[in-house]
Amino acid sequence: MSSKTQAPIAPDTGNNSPVLELIDVSMRYAHGPDILHDINLRLAPGDFYFLTGASGAGKSSLLRLIYLAHRASCGQVHLFDQDTALCSRRDMALLRRRIGVVFQGFRLLDHLSVFDNVALPLRATGKKHADYEEDVIELLTWVGLGDHLHAAPQTLSGGEKQRVAIARAVVGKPDLLIADEPTGNVDPQMGRRLMRLFSELNRLGSTVLIASHDLGLVRASGAPSLHLDEGRLRANAATQNGGR
């Protein structure tokens, strides 16, 4: 797909201020070859997309680019109407606060309790303990971890860790929620429950992008998907139906 000749995938649904816009973006690690090639992507507020692709297709790299863990080697990355190449470090931090991320490896801090891991994004933004305590407890209770508030992450099962990671990603009610294989370690029932949580957040206005190789889950959700193939983004048929 040539970015020069083709309109961005997931075309604007009417809102003129996209949450995310990638224009002719390529990305590589250090001096290696390009992992992503000429990516054009535009997500409007309220969009809900799946990102599919084979292992090694570049799904996690694309997500890293979007949640500002890595810079593009060329092209433009716009987040919330800001060109990230022109942002100061402080502005980048402020952009990251508007993005909730469920990392594939969870990235839970073993020396902190489940409660403190989930509260981390709020604490990092300077919120007071008393202001977020009830919200965090309520969220953890909702994901079925109300009895594990003081537990250390290393004592949890894979599925429980994943729920903690998801709770941490959504606790700040992000404008953009990115999840890398969020249901990979949970049973189908919990998977459906978590998808309902993502849908609920999307209904409340968050734009959601979920990387998954579980095509059954993608089909069952009815949401459109983007497909990465050898670092190039292709729209699946469902994409043409719009973002919601």
Next chain:
Amino acid sequence: MREHSPITAPKSLLPTRSAQDGPLFFVIAIIVFLACVSALIARTSFNTAKAWRADLNNAMTVQIKTLHNTQKSAQSAAKLIRALPGIAHVQVYSRRQAKALLAPWLGAGNIPNDLPLPIPITITLEKNSPVDKAAIEKVLRKNHITASVDDHRQWARALGKSAWFLQLFSIGALSLLIAAAIAVTGFATQASLAARRDVVDTLHLVGAFDSFIAAEFERKFASLGLRAGLLGAAMAALVLGVTQIVLMRGTDIMLPVFHLDLIGIGIVMIAPPLTAMASALTARRAVARTLRERQ
């Protein structure tokens, strides 16, 4: 909603202990100990040299060198010297005292009674006395008394140089120790940062400002620096205090007596907060440098 046990926010988002903390604590404590000892030695050497020089500057020694009636000549000389303005005290040594002075070299009782001995006269000057070596030589010469006058200027100069070198050495050692402390803390912070990369990355990705992440490390290293500084300073005070007591009891050790005066106590008191501050600043700089290298 279900009742939950109370939750308290952790003071630090960093692990309370890590493998590097123990060795770093002791290295900083040892450096602070050595720094305090160096500073106190510099201070003591300065004070001692100052006191010795003041004593030497206010004192002169006259040696009566006549072969006959030496004691009588000494008494005459003393009388002449006492008559000069600005003389606080004049002491004439008796022949017995002069013999006692030579005893360590010649042995007690080995000096024959008919052996002429130079008789020393010690002179203590008043503060800002107009009398100098030349004035005393002049008055003795005028009265035909053969004597040599020593105003200890050579000793005072040598002592001043020695004290200056000792101070310079102590200040140099102190500077090197401070530089070593900063380098060690910086190195340890980098190691700590590498060991806690997961914490830094996660905080970074959830939108924490660099200053917030740096403050976490700053607090941790300030606390470590303060505790290590307290231990090092306490050890220095203890060691120097014991040394002071031993020296004041009168041993044969030729060392200046440590006086833990107000400035000395100030040095010991200020070392821990200074160490904490240096550790915190070094940690902050190391974290800021590491974070700048990230996206």
